[in-house]
Amino acid sequence: SVTEIRSGFTAIKANIQARDPIRTLSILSHPHSLHKVKASDRCCITHQLFTFYVDKVFKHCKTEDSYVNRKISSIANSFLSVKRKLRQCHEQNKCMCGQESTEKFKQILANYEGLNVTSAAIKSLGELDILLDWMDKSR
């Protein structure tokens, strides 16, 4: 599923990022980079981020381009299946949320809420490679 997310995103990356004119703000990577998250917090942050994308991002990412919309919904479906797996880890207490991941996720939500919902959603979608690169590296 993560590979499907990656290939789906690669297909629409230029289109989505071109819709985000704000260079000076990032949802995921600033001021605190995902790459600074401790190993013990990775599962929790990943679970929180997948929930964030499912609950807050995809539903606000409608475009006038049906091809792009189809790719977004296929990415969203892949997110749902990964999220289900992560929830199982969470329920088996293998995905504990420490202080740092809670703070980190709060920062991400603050970045998101600092923009109007459509801009925030499109920006978050355009940053999927930041999430995927971090997940690949952390594997």
Add this chain to the structure above:
Amino acid sequence: SGELYCSLPNPRNVHFESINMRNVLHWSAPEGTGDGVLYRVKYSVYGVGKWIRKPECKNINRTWCDLSNETSDYEEQYYASVKAFLNGMCSDWMETTRFNPLTDTKIDPPMVSVSSTEKSISIILTAPEKWKRSPEGESVSLLQVYPGLQYNVSVLNKKTKKRWFFSVSNNTLVVPWLEPGTAYCVSAQIHVTTPLLHSGFSEEHCIATLKDKTA
């Protein structure tokens, strides 16, 4: 106020060309401007608020600028921008798309070295190094950048024209049960599964297995 009147046509096709994370900004001259156009370059880290000028690319007449140094942190993403000047006039700043060094670089083929015995060939593969500031700088193999890096290896029997393909993760491969006294040609390609990247195939390295002493 000495503000330049920016009606010069814009530089075109401003984009990064990256090989092994040597990240060079390229562009085409504005349409119909001929010689004498000078350029300035700036770049920014995505998510950080400021544009930074590149002094070594101020008032240059070439249409490229090496930003490898400025974009070497591949956990970040970048934008770069170019402005043209001619006879007191200027163009707008023209930007790249968002550049992600990790996914937007091209990878060179691996280095291949081969040795042989009577019935086998040993192949040693070396992934290219990430671009570095200076020859004395610390070498970082792309293997460290892309943990999922693999090698696709092709072995061709020059006599029978039979070809085998292997996919290996570590950097050595021994191909057994070959014919003595026969020429084999090896070439290899790098393949990264995620993000999806692959190099071209290397040049062929040919070697003959030793002759069968008992024959």
